Amino acid sequence: MKNTKLRIVWIIPNVFCYLILFGLSVWVVVNGKVLQEFNTLYIYVIFMFLQLLVSVLGSYRIWTWIKEGKM
Template sequence: MKNNKLRVIWIVPNLFCYIMFLGTLLFVLTHAEELRELNRLFIWVLTSFSLLLVSLFGSYRIWSWIKEGKM
C-alpha cells in the first residue's frame, strides 16, 4: 500500500456518491406516483442513473490507480 491518505481522500467522496445514489433511488421508489403526476419522474430517474454512473466511474478510476501503483 502506497499512500493511504490519498486513497482515503478519493474513496470517501466516492462512497458519498453511492450513498447519494441510494438515497435518490429510495426517494424515487417511494414517491414515484407523485413524481409521475408532476411529470418529474424522468428527471429523477435520470439523476439517479447519473449518480450511479459517476460512482461506478469513480470506483473504476480508483481501482485502476491502485493497480497501476499511483495510489
C-alpha cells in the first residue's frame, strides 16, 4: 500500500458515482410511468447507462493503478 491518501482521494468520488447511480435508478423506477407519459424515460435510461459506464471504468482504472503500484 503505497499512498493511502491518494487512494482515498480517488475512491471517494467513485463511491459517490455509484450512489448517484443507485439514487437515479430508484428515482426512475418510482417515477417511471410519469416519465413514460412525457416520453423522457429513454433519456433517463441512457443517463443511467452512462453513469454505470463511468463508475465501472473509474473502478477499473483505480484497480489497475493499485495493481501497477502507482497508488
